[in-house]
Amino acid sequence: MGSLIQSIPVYKPQTTQSSASGVTSAAQTTPQHLSGQPFQDIKNQFPQTQVYTYIPAKPLGDPHNKPIGVRPQPSKARLVHENFLQSIGSTIKSYGDYAKYFYNAAFKGEGKDYNVGKINDLSIRAGSLGIAAVLATSKMFPFAKGMEFVGLGTWFASMAIWPHILGAPIKALYGVNINKEYIDSEGRRKYVYEDNQYRPMDIYRYADLNGKPLTPEEYYKKYDKEYVYLDKMGDKLGVPRNIKNRNEATMNRANQVAVQGKTLWMMTAGVMTPVVSSIAADALQTPLKNYLEKTRYNNAEKKLKNLERQIDSLNNSGNRNIESIMTALNIKVNPKDQAVLDNMLKDGSTLSPEQFEQLQDFIDTKFFGSGYKTSLSAAMRKGADMTEPKVFVTKELKETLAKISSESVKELLEKLPETTRAALPKSLLESKGLNEQQINEILKGVLMTEGISEQRSGQIAFENITHQLGYNSLNGLMQAVTQKTIEPFSYSKVYDKNKKPHEYAPLHNFNRVLKDTINKKLQAYFDTKRYFVVDKNEMQKIFNFALTNNELQNKLKEFERTSIQNISESMTAINWERVPKKYLKTMGFNEGEIVLLATQDATTASKVLSKKFTQIAQDPEKYKKVIEEMAKYAKTAISKEEKAVIQLIGTPDTKGILVKIKEFMESVADSNFGYETKKELTSHYRLRINEIQRKLKNTIDSYVRPIKALDLFKELKNDVKHILDFGSDGKERTNFNRDLYPFANMSREKQIESLETYMKDIILQKNDINSWTTKMETELPGSKQGMKHSLEFVRSIANKIFGPLSGDTAAAINDPQFVDMCDFNNRLMRGTFLRIENKLLKKYTTQYNVFYDLVDKLAGDDKSVYDLLVRILKEKRFMLSEGDFHNCMNLLNTFKNNGHLAPDYKVDDAKKFVNACLDMNMSNRAISQISGKNITDYFINAAQETRARNKWTKLVYGLLGGTIAISALTIALMGKENHFNKYNYEYINTPEGAGK
């Protein structure tokens, strides 16, 4: 028994003498750290104090000395030795246990600190999940929703991973695994180094060299002594081999390292958790976005295809009954709306004007923004008949008549000239119109004309007996009221001999106006007494039609939202997020340039761009590479949108779903409500198609423009000379001073230089003629008139800017189809753009039409432009009526084949017609809407995005690098003797002079 007790290391009180000579043997074993100056001070201060010194345990005696009698139960604790998958499994399982702990604690009050602590873990995760869910529901789009959970996941993952990342080098260097777990005798999972004051050394007794727990039997087959794992750990930690109680010393050293490691973990976790989480979430963004984009688009496309099939079969069936169409498309009226509608139509077939207006308002608001409001109103008016006004003799009628009469008089008296008013008697100036007596008399008279006896008429008129006035009586009433009101103002009544006749002259006019005013007011009043005879079924049909059309539109819009619309997370938006940044990178802007682009104004930005563009254009190798790359990005960005547009509109030769719906709904409208409604509907659909086409054109323009700009920069020298020497028709200039008057008084060098600078500027900045003009004024001082008087100049420049890509560029792109698309789009852009030029130069508007030169050529001898003109015409086919489209096509064919026009049809008229058809006029749109993004804005935006990204990268990787460096340094210094830890060992059979 004694030897067992001795084997337990303890702090024992040792009596020490303060006198210098009387040092006992116990004091001799006092460890070094207790013999320093401070210790001496304490001893001197308190000579009687018991001093606690550390006495190392002595080894166990022989086995036959084993204690007998009551002994503690053997420990059932064991080390956890799991691989990654197993540890995930036990983590999941443990959450089930935690839920049990919660139930026991929260409902029964049972549990221990361990269990309560685990409930905290559970609740932190549940709370975070709740927060992510709440934040996700507050987001509108699936990617934003998804990122809430990705953020949560990466947060917890990095929280869990960081101690393992820190632990790996610590384990490699010192053999101490700070994340090592064990399961205690009660089955609770704990960290071996959780509590520095509780050191479960026993659990290492049968651990093999890898820390795997074995049964004693297994263990002794491999090893002949206990604690081989601690032995190995001790070696790594540098604990001397030949000391007493080496395992204990190892455990102490291991705990030192563990405390150091865990402190480092806590110091760095606050930085590393968000940093690692941020990096991981960022890395997951792109795949998540791609995945969502793809699935969203595919889903939307699938739904669209479904709809297309339904429309096709409905179209073929020839059934135009709205209700059965609704059933086929599974469109249902919202019961609330139906209730409102029923309530409005409940009064039967006649509706008062207010009720009818309410009905119209209801349908208007219900389908607000649908764009065919007018067509609905038209259909409704058509579906309703007006009754004759129903006017009753009532107090209200009398009051209204009095009011109309007095108001009319008052209004007009105020308008009379001063002289005339002076000529009028005072009583008239204060005239209040008809009084009650007069009105009653009038009514009596009117009633008598209906053949009612005088007595009865008097009764009705004077005693307010309700009586409906006949239609003819209304006219009589109107006349009588007018006459009676203007009677006092008649010439004969007001004539005063003392006054000159001309002073009364305006009065003549006055009477006529007064009469008109009263008539109008009465008419308006009678109109409010008209009722609408509506066909309830017809109204329901109109409502159903509007609803059906709306639902179809919504289905299309759903598809547009995932693809071509510029809203968050659509295909377009994702392209805009990614592609400009790639352009910026491809062109090789350095950081300084990016900062300038991102933070300075457009002028500075365009200077930076101009420099860069020039630089690239001068280096053929780089030029080729940049063009190739940019074309690649442009293609992916454009092709996605193009695909979606083809789904909606189709190609020139096939019909897309939007076109099919258009035609179907037109025929439904036609057969149910007639031509007027159909016409409105058609124009509405045309607008939508036009919008979509415009959208695609702008997208192409945005991405192709930088390529075209590079192309221009490359060819600029030649272009400038060409503009100076040749006219826009390609012939040599004959009157330079007239065509290019701003350059008239310059030397050739100066001309070239000015024009070059000028063109660089307008290429990079706004593609807007106003900007061209302003630029001109700044670039060419002295030509204040700008270019307003030189159509020829504008045209020459536009020819270059909207011209086809050069051969070198086309070769670099190496994709004839794409090059063709770029050139065609540019041509269309030129068409749109030159309309503005025409507006600026009004006198040319009629003479110069966009494609006039082409049509001229076709009508002449150059038949090669035929294909191009047909292509343009097809592009415009939805803007034209079917008839116009075919006529135009026929004319083009006629021109091509040199055929004969119909008799009495002049060639000039035919050309004008073709021009009108091909015209790209979009005068109702702002310039920014009919062109893509201008290059400067494009790159400014890209630079801002890149800069934000760079800032983030710097901060994130700065923190990451800094923390890792500090951690590495700290780890390198672990497990060493220091201020807190002094290593003093008692050596076994210490040879003379042996060190540590």
Next chain:
Amino acid sequence: MVTVSTIQNVQSNNAVSSGSLPVAVKVSSAQSFKAGKKQDTENHSLSYYKNDIHEDELVKKNTLAKRIGINIEKTLDIPLIHFPRGLGGAPDYTFFEFLQTAKFPYYIGGPILAALFYAGVKKDNFRSAGAAQKVAKHMALGVGLYYVGAALAKSIINNTVKLSRGVDLKQPYAKYISKSSHKSGFFTKDVEFHTAFESADFTRVDLLYNKKGRTPEEINENYIEYGKKYGIKEDANNIDSTIKPLIKKTIVMARAWQYALTAFFVTLGVGMANQPAWDKTSSEGFKKTITEGIFGKGVKAKDRLHNAKVAVYDYMLKPFGKSFTEFWKGHSKGSSIAGKSVILATAAATLTAIGLLLTQTSAKGHKLETTGNNNIKEVQK
């Protein structure tokens, strides 16, 4: 088990045993001197607990000011004491110290995440800078209301337990750290502030005895108070043994519900922070109202008061209330369901927690049995 008699023994022995220790004698005389002076109130300042105690002692008069002082102390200790000691691997480093350092990542993690987000936002563009500021504001509010929610959840349970059972879960005690065995030199721990009820396994029920008492009633005075609240009428000699298991049960249940309610309330807090109600006022305006309106120079006292009202009501309470209704209503079907279910679940969980704490911890729900060994077993009715 500590009984009255052992306490008395300890007390009578103290004089002898501590008498042999000069240090203890010296300081204990100082203590008795101070104690004599302040015996009536026993309202010691924090520095008393830091410098003058020689054994673990409850912090009497648990006021808000004291708790704030203790929390500041504990927070400052993390970088100043625990980190250096931990990095050095001090042999006497404790689990308590580790838990203290574990708070550090929570203090700085959220702000760093917000900073990282803000760094990645396009700020050169006026419009996106505005949008980013709005998001950043919601994030900051989210962090703020997260803490408010967590504090609220804790305080609901604390108050329920304190009012119904008299058990103050926040009752701090100062843990005396022996300086003679402490070897950390410069980074010496002087005192650790714990709470008496922080552990269910090792609840410091021993600190609840009035050690200066002479009669069982005096010694057990705290337990007698608890007994009234728990609904136990027992002999003053035994009441402590009866109360102790009930206190443990109360601690376990209260802690479990504190954690559970925290999950609900922080979700509610973040949900409310994310509502448009907060966009109506600008954080710039709030800052100005406080710095210039309340603390600015040359502002009339009346205006200061008015501005304080504006800052509290217009900038905080009004949007707070409004955000609650907005969260309930939601802006879409999904968010409306989410808002309503979070609010209803939080209310339901709170009521359940209070209900269970009131009914299940009461002694009335238990039958107490005295066994021959004077051990009291708790038996479910």
